[in-house]
Amino acid sequence: MLLSTTSMPMPEAQHPGILLIDNEPDLQQALVRLLRPLQHPMFTASNAGEAHTHMAAQRIGVLICEPRDERLAAFLIAAREKHPDVVRLILTGYPDLGSVLRAVNQAHPFKLLVKPWLNEELLATVRLALEQYVLNRERERLLKEYNGILNNAEGAHAFRTLDALMHSIHKDMAVDAIHHLPMGACLLVNGVVSLCNANAHRFLGELDQVSLTTGTLAEELPAALKPAYSAARKQRIRLHLNEQQRLDYFVLDLSIGTLIAFAPEPKLGRPPDPA
DSSP states (O other): EEOOOOOOOOOOOOEEEEEEEOOOOOOOHHHHHHHGGGGEEEEEEHHHHHHHHHHSSOOEEEEEOOOHHHHHHHHHHHHHOOTTTHHHHHEESSSSHHHHHHHHHOOOOOOOSSSSSOOOHHHHHHHHHHHHHHHHHHHHHHHHHHHHHHHHHTOOOOOGHHHHHTTTTOOOOHHHHHTTTSSEEEEEEEEEEEOOOOOHHHHHHHOOOOOOTTTOOOGSSOOTTTTGSSTTOOOOOEEEEESEEOOOOEEETTTEEEEEEEOOOOOTTTOOOOO
């Protein structure tokens, strides 16, 4: 049942619903009263079936669940897989119950709260969860955009994908994804090269630059890349090596380190080998 909704329309991504899952009506009503000032749509469910119905029909951003039975624990775990952007909170009076422990271990909730709750703490936690949902949605959007660029870039020269990728790579990009970037890429952690992909080796060879190896210090980077580590972040930089060669690159600070992505100007560099 929809219990409350905002009176003013808001952008879809900024006005997700809050789903309260508990079989105690009095507790549901208490939570609705407490969370009403947040001005987000609120829905209630007393079991996993009702919760599934709401998840299928509504834009839910935050789940607040008491997984006191195995069906609700399974629902939370499935929600993590089917709706990874939705933020999961566990609010329980039985923190040592088997189903609760299973949900904590496998559903990876944003936070575990214990009844009776402190109003200020719960309200602040839900606010943070709503903010996290917006961040999760943005991350998913960027990942989809990034994957689309990769899929469409298979036959294109790496040079032409620099601008698009510069604005699409998420700070939580995984190491494996760096290996598959359609351009030269190297990752530095604390000023030391942690990895460089195959395109990096190929492009540096074409430019008659020293090859990169794991463990290379930032100050020992090939001449073409040496200015990169201290360069401005998230800006495309053009470096003229000589009258015949030009290298474009950008630098991003990721969660796992500093990414340097680069490619030679296409008229001078050899395009990627056909798949």
